[in-house]
Amino acid sequence: MESKQAIQALGALAQESRLKIYRLLVEAGPQGMAAGDIGEKLGLPPATLSFHLAGLSRAGLAKGRQEGRFVIYSADFQNMDALVGYLTENCCGGQACAPAAKAQRRR
């Protein structure tokens, strides 16, 4: 992952509505959720919701697929993994250390 992508993804999540949307999508899993349902659940007007969904999509954290009259959004788990990896890259200069050991256990 490159710096620009990471910044875009982090920026996308650094906003109340988008963070709520993302977490809702994580909870929904690969099955996803219709845009309208998200808006209703979070009390967001259509224009605002669309704006934020577009942000999450541009950041690669969510993607929408058309299904009939609905657009179903779901979280992109792969990209989140890449993001987390980017944030802990080269931890402690690659030497053995507490954080590195912890990161090791994670993988």
Add this chain to the structure above:
Amino acid sequence: MESKQAIQALGALAQESRLKIYRLLVEAGPQGMAAGDIGEKLGLPPATLSFHLAGLSRAGLAKGRQEGRFVIYSADFQNMDALVGYLTENCCGGQACAPAAKAQRRR
């Protein structure tokens, strides 16, 4: 972790200079790095650097300790862990699914 904290942490990282600083600190490990060295390495003027370091500190991602005339900054690995946990909470509604299995392997 609460929504507000997460947003602050994500927002702190969603900026080129701060992301660079944070990754530098991750690489430096618990030993940390003097503010001046960070500024020199990244080519940031003092005021700008201080502004960004304050942002990372407020977000709980870095902390500074006075050491002689220097202020040494280091990454807060614990808070980053909490943040990652927050982002993947209740994945797929707690049911077994691909992302959940992956997350399981991580812990």
Add this chain to the structure above:
DNA sequence: TCCACATTTCCAATAATATGGAAACGTTAG
């Protein structure tokens, strides 16, 4: 004490982002 150095605070200009109403667009059912 006084000076040199490291870092922070103050401040004003500039830039980027969020909000939501109204209108446009695409899709399906009748």
Add this chain to the structure above:
DNA sequence: CTAACGTTTCCATATTATTGGAAATGTGGA
């Protein structure tokens, strides 16, 4: 074809973040 529905685009407004020079603050050495 037409109407109804879901979603997006357009747009103006409001809010928040970023930048860096200059001055203030803190710290240790001479």
